[in-house]
Amino acid sequence: MKSGFIDLPDDIEEDALAPVRRSSVLIVDDQAAVLQTLYQLFKDTYEVFVATSGAQALSRAKVNPPDLVLLDMVMPGMTGMEVCRQLKEDPETQNIPVIFLTGNCSVDDEARALDAGAADFISKPFNPRIVSVRVNTQLRLKAKSDLLRRIARTDALTGLGNRRHFNSTLFKEWRRCARNSLPISLVFIDVDFFKRFNDIYGHPMGDYCLSSVASAMKSRMWRPADLLARFGGEEFVCLLPETPLKGAIHKAQELEAAVRDLAISHEGSSVAPVVTISLGVAAALPAQGDDPETLIDAADRMLYESKAGGRGQVRSVEITSA
């Protein structure tokens, strides 16, 4: 039976002292000799990137977020402290552990660095073995908290995003589209006569049905910002940022066909001999200050109309801001 249970990365439960493989480390120092030493130390274990200034470090971290940053405290131009502060301010990089490398610095500096969100502190000249162990410890903690974050936003049955993840993504994307005057669309999806399906075939088949429907729909999603999530029970949502009504209707029809093509028998359906879905589409051009709840309400209303109109179909509406 197919299901979307989350694969645990191998190294999570293995030998606690083994290095976290495939991790990437960004080393930032203005001294070539330090970069060289650390690069040699880590190159066989991790994917290593280097930067020679704070500005370069920030742009590298932004483009390709590493799993850990080893950061020189004293550099010309932007200081390590400032780099750390900016990393911790950006939601995209705030979970990356930062280990400071420093020459002789005061207790006050050390306290400020920890205050700025540093995970650890290593004094120069450093012992390579100590650096290795401390880096690996932070990478292990990072891998575990990444996994917890992933579990917290994933629906265990289908492997899709869960409702919590959908809510936070909707809020974020709604504001992003409002800021950039872009349209945003939402599709509400409900499996037709699902309760009857469960009654006829039993709950294990019901779970199988839901995870099959989820993966059939998921296979039609390929733009990175689009989100398919399980809203609850037999309800799913598909969030399509930067998508006007026409594109959203097209996507909804594609999802409808994908589920019908699964051809999962459903003797209790009056729509078709197979499992089908009903879909409600709403599109908006959000303005700053508009509430994304209006989009949810509209899509939900269209889903209701789709069901009232015979199920196994798409109904849609474009909402305009007041």
Ligand SMILES: [Mg+2]
């Ligand atoms: Mg320096």
